[in-house]
Amino acid sequence: MGFFRSLTRLPDPTRFGFSSTSEQGGKILFGGSIIDSEGNFVQPSIVEIAPSAQVVKGELFGPVLYTLNEAIEINNSVPQGLSSSIFTCKPEIIFKWIGPHGSDCGIVNVNIPTNGTEIGGAFGGEKATGGGREVGSDSWKQYIRRPT
Structure with missing residues (x-):
């Protein structure tokens, strides 16, 4: 999955939110800890x-696996909507x-x-995340002043 820029920025840095998961009735079936090495890697x-647990409603910053219909339902039920991703062939x-009946993210x-975007791509979310399309093709115009 990759590394995290800073473990201190996570809401539960010592357990990557896994203690919240346990407190809310979840079970850790595999993994569940930070890898003790250089860098910020989580197992x-x-x-x-x-799906109704509070920890699921937050921004997880990690992969979530359900059946496709459950994944769409859970993805669309949270207040955030910046980006989503699916891995499939x-x-x-x-x-x-x-x-139109899939992910309702920006x-x-x-x-x-x-994560990430490219210049010229309209980067913005829906619902509680994203307030516009900051990197659209005309976004550079806000930084210039036209001569008169």
């Missing part, structure tokens, strides 16, 4: 928890995820992580 982990799953990715 790949599998957690089982109810099946075109029918891709089209469902990016379609940026919907396929087979790439949710």
